[in-house]
Amino acid sequence: MTFSTILFDLFDTLVRFDRNRLPEVQIDGKGVRSTAGHLFPVLAPHAPGVDLPRFFEALIWSWQEAERLRAADYREVGAPERFALLFSRLGLDPGRIPADVLDALLSTHKRHLSQAAELPPEHLALIIRLAPRYRLGIVSNFDYAPTAHWILERERAAGLFQAVVVSADVGWRKPKPAIFEAAFQRLGIGPADALFVGDRADIDVVGAKAVGMAVAWLNPGGEAVPPGLPEPEYELKSLVELERILAPGEPGPDPSASPAYLIQ
Numbered sequence: 172m173t174f175s176t177i178l179f180d181l182f183d184t185l186v187r188f189d190r191n192r193l194p195e196v197q198i199d200g201k202g203v204r205s206t207a208g209h210l211f212p213v214l215a216p217h218a219p220g221v222d223l224p225r226f227f228e229a230l231i232w233s234w235q236e237a238e239r240l241r242a243a244d245y246r247e248v249g250a251p252e253r254f255a256l257l258f259s260r261l262g263l264d265p266g267r268i269p270a271d272v273l274d275a276l277l278s279t280h281k282r283h284l285s286q287a288a289e290l291p292p293e294h295l296a297l298i299i300r301l302a303p304r305y306r307l308g309i310v311s312n313f314d315y316a317p318t319a320h321w322i323l324e325r326e327r328a329a330g331l332f333q334a335v336v337v338s339a340d341v342g343w344r345k346p347k348p349a350i351f352e353a354a355f356q357r358l359g360i361g362p363a364d365a366l367f368v369g370d371r372a373d374i375d376v377v378g379a380k381a382v383g384m385a386v387a388w389l390n391p392g393g394e395a396v397p398p399g400l401p402e403p404e405y406e407l408k409s410l411v412e413l414e415r416i417l418a419p420g421e422p423g424p425d426p427s428a429s430p431a432y433l434i435q
C-alpha cells in the first residue's frame with residue numbers, strides 16, 4: 172500500500188504523558204499527583220466554604236462524569252463543560268462564575284498538564300524524516316485543544332503537521348467517523364490516501380477501519396487484538412518501526428558504501 176498522508180493519534184502514540192510530572196498536592200495527609208492544588212486557589216474566592224479536599228473530590232467526580240457522558244455516544248465533553256460540572260457539584264451556579272475565572276482555571280490546567288507531556292526525541296526525529304515525503308496530521312481525543320497545540324509548539328513540532336484535529340474542536344471523539352472526516356476535509360484527502368497510527372485498538376483501530384483507512388496499531392506489549400475488534404493492517408512495537416512499513420523491501424545500508432578502512 173502506498174500512502175500520501177500519515178495521521179497520528181497524539182497521546183501515548185506521538186507524545187508520552189507522565190502522571191508523575193504533575194504537581195503533588197496533599198489531600199487528607201496523602202500526596203497525590205493532580206492539578207487540584209493549583210486550581211483550587213483560583214476558584215476559592217468564588218466558592219465560600221469549599222475546602223481543598225471537597226474541591227478535589229468534585230474535580231475527580233467531574234472527570235468521571237465527563238468520561239461517563241463521553242462513553243455514551245462519543246460526544247466530547249470539553250474542558251469548559253467539565254468545569255461547569257465541577258461548579259455544579261460544589262453547589263455553585265456555573266452561570267455566575269466570572270468568565271475570567273474560568274479562563275484562569277483552563278490556563279492553569281493547561282500549564283500543568285502540558286508539563287507532564289513530552290515528545291520523545293526519537294519521535295521528533297521520525298516526523299522530521301517523514302515530513303518531506305508525506306503529509307502529516309494528528310487526530311486526537313482531547314478535551315481542550317489549546318493544550319494539544321501548545322505541547323506541539325513547545326516541542327517545535329507544530330509546523331511539521333498540516334492538520335491537527337482535536338475532538339474538543341470537532342465535538343466528537345474517535346472512534347466516531349466525524350473526527351476522521353474532519354481531518355480528511357482539512358487535508359483534501361480520502362481514506363484510501365492515509366495510514367492511521369494509534370495505540371488504542373478500541374478507539375484508533377476501530378475508528379480508522381470504520382472510515383476505510385488502513386491502520387498501524389502501536390502495540391508495544393504485543394497484546395492480542397481484543398475479541399470482536401477488527402485486525403489492523405500493521406502492528407508496531409515502537410513508533411519508529413513505522414518507517415519499516417512505509418518503505419518495505421527497501422535495501423539496507425550498502426556494504427560497498429562502507430568506508431575503505433572498515434572493510435580492509
Ligand SMILES: [Mg+2]
Pocket residue numbers: 180181182183184369370371
Ligand atoms: Mg492514544
